[in-house]
Amino acid sequence: MFVLSSSDIRFEEEKLFSMGQTPLALMSIVGAMSALKFIEDFKNVCKVVAVCGKGNNAGDALALLYNLKLKGYDCSIYQPWGAATEECRVQRELCRSLGIEETSDLKSADVIVEGLLGVGFYGNLREETLKLIREINNLNKPIVSMDIPAGLNSDTGEPQPDAIRAAYTYSIGFLKRGYLFRQSYEYTGKVIVIDIGFPPPENGLKIFTSSDAKTLIKKKDDFSHKVEKGSLLVWAGSKQYPGALRLCLEGALNMGVGMSFSIVEDEFSILPPETIPIAERDFISNEIDEKISKKFRAVLIGPGLTNKRETFIKEFVSKTSLPLILDADALFPDIVDLIKDKEVVITPHEGEFRRIYKNDSDRVERFEAFLEQFPNITLVLKGPNTLVGKGSQKYVVPIADCDLAVAGSGDVLSGMIGALLSTGYDTLTASLLAVFVHAIIPEIARQKNMRVTRSSDLIKLLKALGGFENIIESCDFI
Numbered sequence: 001m002f003v004l005s006s007s008d009i010r011f012e013e014e015k016l017f018s019m020g021q022t023p024l025a026l027m028s029i030v031g032a033m034s035a036l037k038f039i040e041d042f043k044n045v046c047k048v049v050a051v052c053g054k055g056n057n058a059g060d061a062l063a064l065l066y067n068l069k070l071k072g073y074d075c076s077i078y079q080p081w082g083a084a085t086e087e088c089r090v091q092r093e094l095c096r097s098l099g100i101e102e103t104s105d106l107k108s109a110d111v112i113v114e115g116l117l118g119v120g121f122y123g124n125l126r127e128e129t130l131k132l133i134r135e136i137n138n139l140n141k142p143i144v145s146m147d148i149p150a151g152l153n154s155d156t157g158e159p160q161p162d163a164i165r166a167a168y169t170y171s172i173g174f175l176k177r178g179y180l181f182r183q184s185y186e187y188t189g190k191v192i193v194i195d196i197g198f199p200p201p202e203n204g205l206k207i208f209t210s211s212d213a214k215t216l217i218k219k220k221d222d223f224s225h226k227v228e229k230g231s232l233l234v235w236a237g238s239k240q241y242p243g244a245l246r247l248c249l250e251g252a253l254n255m256g257v258g259m260s261f262s263i264v265e266d267e268f269s270i271l272p273p274e275t276i277p278i279a280e281r282d283f284i285s286n287e288i289d290e291k292i293s294k295k296f297r298a299v300l301i302g303p304g305l306t307n308k309r310e311t312f313i314k315e316f317v318s319k320t321s322l323p324l325i326l327d328a329d330a331l332f333p334d335i336v337d338l339i340k341d342k343e344v345v346i347t348p349h350e351g352e353f354r355r356i357y358k359n360d361s362d363r364v365e366r367f368e369a370f371l372e373q374f375p376n377i378t379l380v381l382k383g384p385n386t387l388v389g390k391g392s393q394k395y396v397v398p399i400a401d402c403d404l405a406v407a408g409s410g411d412v413l414s415g416m417i418g419a420l421l422s423t424g425y426d427t428l429t430a431s432l433l434a435v436f437v438h439a440i441i442p443e444i445a446r447q448k449n450m451r452v453t454r455s456s457d458l459i460k461l462l463k464a465l466g467g468f469e470n471i472i473e474s475c476d477f478i
């Protein structure tokens with residue numbers, strides 16, 4: 001599954017048509033496939049009214065309607081402005097031939113199917129359409145929107161100026177880009193992609209699912225040495241934020257690293273018993289035992305460090321050939337130029353991303369622009385629907401879950417990514433797997449009557465649920 005902009009959707013449609021597919025045939029597939037979903041969502045046979053505009057979005061609603069009629073639903077049509085496209089007229093005739101009648105009585109509907117506007121919508125709603133949309137919303141009936149809730153801009157997720165408030169949106173072929181943004185949530189309801197057989201698109205973000213994750217997990221090697229199993233050096237935490245270091249290390253340890261090292265300011269730092277401390281002054285003066293430094297397989301720098309040691313960190317980062325993960329306080333405003341040719345993951349949240357990369361466009365555009373400009377850097381842009389990418393490979397982990405919005409949850413994530421990097425996963429795979437596992441833990445916990453209320457719960461559950469491989473294997477909701 002992919003998330004596309006409206007222009008990319010048009011492009012993919014045109015590509016399909018140039019290969020001989022027709023809009024009418026696609027509409028029939030939309031009708032059949034969305035009827036399967038509708039019957040799942042509304043099991044009891046009921047009265048359905050399709051509210052239709054003039055274009056092919058109305059055609060989709062009508063194609064769904066006659067499939068429902070054939071399944072015994074009581075169906076009628078409200079199409080106040082008639083049909084403007086040939087395809088829409090054909091669907092309408094099919095409805096008529098099956099005895100589906102017209103109505104203007106929307107109040108008697110149990111469910112409304114909305115086919116007013118789809119990707120043909122541009123600008124602001126015309127007055128009459130806006131009025132109808134508000135009337136429909138005020139009925140307080142469950143609404144199924146075909147493709148896009150009418151009035152919503154499919155690229156920005158903004159209502160123009162209002163939109164249908166759907167219970168379900170049946171997004172045809174692809175997810176719309178606007179559905180990634182917070183403002184769209186109150187309009188789309190639950191978004192379901194109706195697969196109508198589009199081949200993989202040329203552009204767009206790929207939705208990362210458990211089946212993708214399952215294919216990426218490496219087999220365990222029971223003959224491996226503790227260093228081969230993953231050996232991570234962490235430079236995090238400070239007197240001000242001592243907890244950040246613990247969260248990174250525990251995250252890494254529960255992902256299964258064989259060894260962990262931590263740079264510490266003083267010998268009183270509280271570390272997990274498995275972690276080997278390295279005095280900061282020795283590290284900075286390059287006086288650590290070579291036997292130890294040869295064991296590092298990846299380095300994580302940043303969470304809770306505050307602004308100390310900037311010059312040294314930049315120097316170290318420029319020189320090292322180890323895979324790196326830079327988070328939080330290691331994301332200095334000018335860091336990108338130093339790391340652009342390195343094997344590196346950066347994990348900014350929105351604010352940190354603005355600090356290191358100035359660009360005025362929206363979140364997704366900024367993400368894509370960064371990847372194009374710095375194709376070697378793996379970028380994890382955190383937040384609801386975390387974006388993960390490298391060069392032309394662009395993914396979204398489609399989870400918005402406020403149980404993850406707890407202080408220190410990002411520290412756990414960076415430890416998890418660091419762990420996988422140190423076991424030999426490449427930067428993109430390590431990031432995708434860790435972000436995915438981190439994001440699904442709260443839902444898996446809820447399914448077992450547990451709850452994430454603090455970031456250390458993420459660490460405990462990572463272990464209690466049997467490790468990241470088992471968590472991925474047991475995921476059935478995405």
Ligand SMILES: NC(=O)C1=CN([C@@H]2O[C@H](COP(=O)(O)OP(=O)(O)OC[C@H]3O[C@@H](n4cnc5c(N)ncnc54)[C@H](O)[C@@H]3O)[C@@H](O)[C@H]2O)[C@@H](O)CC1
Pocket residue numbers: 013022023024026027030053054055056057058059060084085116117118119120121122123124125126129146147148172
């Ligand atoms: N293009 C195709 O062949 C396919 C299209 N499909 C469906 O067709 C939809 C796109 O169909 P269309 O391109 O016909 O467009 P729509 O049906 O989305 O909208 C076209 C109508 O919207 C009106 N409109 C545009 N802006 C408006 C505004 N600001 N206020 C009020 N009315 C406005 C136009 O006057 C026109 O009558 C998709 O969303 C999807 O549901 C699918 O069936 C798959 C195949």
Ligand SMILES: Nc1ncnc2c1ncn2[C@@H]1O[C@H](COP(=O)(O)OP(=O)(O)O)[C@@H](O)[C@H]1O
Pocket residue numbers: 349382383384385386399400401402403404405406407408409410411412413438
């Ligand atoms: N509403 C949300 N839905 C999904 N994930 C979220 C949400 N809020 C926060 N997260 C995730 O939680 C983590 C928070 O990281 P970060 O902002 O660095 O916090 P901290 O610095 O406190 O650790 C990120 O992985 C982010 O993607």
Ligand SMILES: [K+]
Pocket residue numbers: 057114115116117118145146147148149150
């Ligand atoms: K619609």
